[in-house]
Amino acid sequence: MTAPSQSLPAAASGTKPLDPRIETISWILLVLVMISVPVWGSIYAVYMACLISINVIATVGLNITVGYAGLLSIGHSAFLGVGAYASALMWLHLGTPLAVNLVIGAVAAFAIGLVFGIPALRIKGVYLAIATLAAQYSLYFVFQQWTSVTGGDRGLSLPKIDVFGFGDTGFYYVVAFVALIATLAARNLFRTRIGRSFIAVREKDYAAQVLGINVVSTKLIAFGIGAAYAGIAGALLAAFLRIVNPDQFTLVSSVFFLAAVVVGGRGSILGSILGALFMTLMPEFLREIIALVSIEGADLASLLSPLREIIFGSLIVLFLIFEPRGLVGFVDRALGRSENVEARQEH
Amino acid sequence: MALFLEFSLIGLASGGIYVLAALSFVIVYKATNIFNFATGEMMMLGTYFFYLFDTQLGLGWIVGLGMGLTSAALLAIVIERVMLRPLIGRPHIVLVMVTFGVGSILRGFAGLIWGPNVRQLPETLPRKPIFLGDILVPGKLAWGFVTAGVIAALFMIYYKFSRAGTAIRATSTDQITAESLGINIRAVFLLAWALAGLLTAASGIITASVNGVTPQLGLVALNVLAVVMLAGMTSIGGVIIAGLFVGWMETIVGAYLGAAWQSFIPYLVVLVVMIVKPYGLFGEQRVERI
Numbered sequence: 287m288t289a290p291s292q293s294l295p296a297a298a299s300g301t302k303p304l305d306p307r308i309e310t311i312s313w314i315l316l317v318l319v320m321i322s323v324p325v326w327g328s329i330y331a332v333y334m335a336c337l338i339s340i341n342v343i344a345t346v347g348l349n350i351t352v353g354y355a356g357l358l359s360i361g362h363s364a365f366l367g368v369g370a371y372a373s374a375l376m377w378l379h380l381g382t383p384l385a386v387n388l389v390i391g392a393v394a395a396f397a398i399g400l401v402f403g404i405p406a407l408r409i410k411g412v413y414l415a416i417a418t419l420a421a422q423y424s425l426y427f428v429f430q431q432w433t434s435v436t437g438g439d440r441g442l443s444l445p446k447i448d449v450f451g452f453g454d455t456g457f458y459y460v461v462a463f464v465a466l467i468a469t470l471a472a473r474n475l476f477r478t479r480i481g482r483s484f485i486a487v488r489e490k491d492y493a494a495q496v497l498g499i500n501v502v503s504t505k506l507i508a509f510g511i512g513a514a515y516a517g518i519a520g521a522l523l524a525a526f527l528r529i530v531n532p533d534q535f536t537l538v539s540s541v542f543f544l545a546a547v548v549v550g551g552r553g554s555i556l557g558s559i560l561g562a563l564f565m566t567l568m569p570e571f572l573r574e575i576i577a578l579v580s581i582e583g584a585d586l587a588s589l590l591s592p593l594r595e596i597i598f599g600s601l602i603v604l605f606l607i608f609e610p611r612g613l614v615g616f617v618d619r620a621l622g623r624s625e626n627v628e629a630r631q632e633h
Numbered sequence: 634m635a636l637f638l639e640f641s642l643i644g645l646a647s648g649g650i651y652v653l654a655a656l657s658f659v660i661v662y663k664a665t666n667i668f669n670f671a672t673g674e675m676m677m678l679g680t681y682f683f684y685l686f687d688t689q690l691g692l693g694w695i696v697g698l699g700m701g702l703t704s705a706a707l708l709a710i711v712i713e714r715v716m717l718r719p720l721i722g723r724p725h726i727v728l729v730m731v732t733f734g735v736g737s738i739l740r741g742f743a744g745l746i747w748g749p750n751v752r753q754l755p756e757t758l759p760r761k762p763i764f765l766g767d768i769l770v771p772g773k774l775a776w777g778f779v780t781a782g783v784i785a786a787l788f789m790i791y792y793k794f795s796r797a798g799t800a801i802r803a804t805s806t807d808q809i810t811a812e813s814l815g816i817n818i819r820a821v822f823l824l825a826w827a828l829a830g831l832l833t834a835a836s837g838i839i840t841a842s843v844n845g846v847t848p849q850l851g852l853v854a855l856n857v858l859a860v861v862m863l864a865g866m867t868s869i870g871g872v873i874i875a876g877l878f879v880g881w882m883e884t885i886v887g888a889y890l891g892a893a894w895q896s897f898i899p900y901l902v903v904l905v906v907m908i909v910k911p912y913g914l915f916g917e918q919r920v921e922r923i
Contacts, residue, residue: 419670588749607720
């Protein structure tokens, strides 16, 4: 079952670049929509927009690792947890401002990520998946058991944050701004030497090595950047929900982020945005549907969590089988970019 | 010393369960080259099938066992045929992601149908403790170990001497040569998954006969992965030694350092194996360093 070699690694980025004018216009439209959410939206819409922005950051991070570098990480939410706890602890004990907490969250997640990544990435194969699964379980365990620092199952409660005296709206703008910067940074990363080398390593590690790329350090950087993005997202999540507890960072939420990457489109920044959007809104619709359909007295909460597991898993399986390019594939087709060798290419 | 021996025996007995699950993992990996992250969930669902036929439908444990194992094998066949077969030839990472997704689906279904609470299996294994001199071993654990040993032995005989077992071994050595010699590779894949379904269900039922079954039973998968990595992914014989060793070490650490440390053992094993000997103790040197 070796991969057939007829897939042509013609265009390095996998898909043909979008017309720059269309791309610029889409970015401007996105920014306008993001700015205007608090104007036309209810409090609930602002809340969801915050959540979506945070999930976009985490999904972009996982997409760098899984989509661009071709490394399977299945413990992404554990690194969100590291970022969340690190920033919450900084905040509670040292009273540092949010900007510092974000950096600390990113650095902490990067460092912990490397602890799990270094042994696994020296060898070829699915070892990173095993190591990240181990990270998922053991970090959850640390969050839960190290009561004196993490507060155990009850977790940590954080004070309310007030940005420029605008309350929730102000905080939304902070989150949206960070998400925008993170997304743009990721997009530009793949125009630099480092970003391109991620793709080269994914396509053929031997060839990349021949080209003078240090495969191991490239993989480590790709995995570390993914974890750092998760750390930033985790730090924002902590500030947003004002509570950090172990149950936010379980295997289910790692499946959630992997599904967001696969559904959106691996190796695509646009895909990460679409995937995070889809995956954040989907459970909300699901809740509405269950509330409509269900009989009186049925326990909604107990239905919802297994249903989410089924749907997240099914989305991963179905998209990988039927539309490996994810929602981006649909977008491409809608824009009339027909399927060709480059567009079909997969990693 | 007597206490140490007692813990050791308990540990070895609990390791026997890992052996069965790890065998199922290895057979799939060898035959189809797929790294099956749904092993733990297959264990859990196989156990629920047994519970369904035996207790919920009241068919008794002999019929329940037969139908439970059959359903588990059928489930494994469906996973292979419907979800993994269309992906043959695609990159390895895609197949692994699919098994991960399958695991999530199976967990969800178990939670949906049977709920999050513990379900106790009927008392099929004798409860009476076994005394070896001064040493006491809980009856269920001891008989569970014996059962696991018998199943593992039967499996090894089948794998070594039957025609189908030979076909699996041939496929694992070289797929293209095996196919050109007239071995039906697709049938081999199905057979490997069916065997994996049987083995996971058996190990799940034995595990659950001690503690009952919850949707969280699949979490044991990390311990199983540790066993598989220590054994070296492809070694059937190595799995037995590695399984017993990991079970033993867990119990000893849990007994002397506290249960909290026990949870780190699988991860520690995985880490040490990756750093020191990536192809495990008995594995083929398929693994490459970069």
